[in-house]
Amino acid sequence: MSDALQSSPLAAIRARIAAAEKAAGRVPGSVTLVAVSKTQPWDHIAPVLAADQRVFGENRVQEAMERWTPHRDGVALHLIGPLQTNKVREAVGFFDVIETVDREKLARALADEIDKQGKAPRLYVQVNIGQEPQKAGVAPAEADAFIALCRALGLTIEGLMCIPPAEDDPAPHFAALRKIAARNGIERLSMGMSDDFEVAIAEGATSVRVGSAIFGSRRYPPA
Numbered sequence: 001m002s003d004a005l006q007s008s009p010l011a012a013i014r015a016r017i018a019a020a021e022k023a024a025g026r027v028p029g030s031v032t033l034v035a036v037s038k039t040q041p042w043d044h045i046a047p048v049l050a051a052d053q054r055v056f057g058e059n060r061v062q063e064a065m066e067r068w069t070p071h072r073d074g075v076a077l078h079l080i081g082p083l084q085t086n087k088v089r090e091a092v093g094f095f096d097v098i099e100t101v102d103r104e105k106l107a108r109a110l111a112d113e114i115d116k117q118g119k120a121p122r123l124y125v126q127v128n129i130g131q132e133p134q135k136a137g138v139a140p141a142e143a144d145a146f147i148a149l150c151r152a153l154g155l156t157i158e159g160l161m162c163i164p165p166a167e168d169d170p171a172p173h174f175a176a177l178r179k180i181a182a183r184n185g186i187e188r189l190s191m192g193m194s195d196d197f198e199v200a201i202a203e204g205a206t207s208v209r210v211g212s213a214i215f216g217s218r219r220y221p222p223a
């Protein structure tokens with residue numbers, strides 16, 4: 001690796017993930033870095049792709065398709081933002097992973113569309129772990145029943161995803177998500193962002209979603 005790459009924000013995040021895996025007694029390389037490229041201009045993304053980052057997160061279907069269609073080969077794309085049922089057809093066709101399954105209507109639409117396309121993205125259920133009214137996700141108390149419903153519809157739920165309340169210590173929220181996963185026989189946990197991914201790794205995250213710490217702060221509205 002060149003000096004320039006070693007000193008890049010991406011290299012620094014990779015090193016911090018490796019250190020957090022080690023500190024937690026986790027298997028080296030067991031945590032996947034999902035680089036959150038939403039709103040970023042392509043000139044911020046190209047060097048990260050060139051440094052062999054192959055997993056990216058986006059929060060809007062349309063924006064992701066515009067950004068990634070020309071660069072789709074060999075890249076795994078995760079949808080990490082809310083999914084409306086009128087976008088399910090495109091999302092199933094385009095994404096490798098949908099992390100935001102959070103209500104019955106959406107689960108039914110996904111089951112129908114997966115049937116039609118004969119192609120299934122990997123699915124995560126989003127849990128509103130801090131029970132915040134403005135946030136998406138199933139309530140923690142309803143998670144077991146919702147996972148059971150998804151399975152009854154024929155969906156394979158690979159993981160759980162959460163975004164803890166910004167003002168709280170995230171550790172207990174991550175631990176709560178891990179417990180929901182364990183009692184439902186679910187092995188993958190998408191938790192931790194730029195400010196708390198090391199805590200998430202200590203609590204069992206199998207993937208972390210890091211945006212601004214890699215790409216710099218986002219511009220709203222997108223440039």
Ligand SMILES: *Cc1c(COP(=O)(O)O)cnc(C)c1O
Pocket residue numbers: 036038059080081163193194195209210211212213
């Ligand atoms: C934007 C976003 C991230 C990345 O946030 P950073 O703080 O920039 O790392 C992670 N997860 C979700 C669901 C997001 O919407």
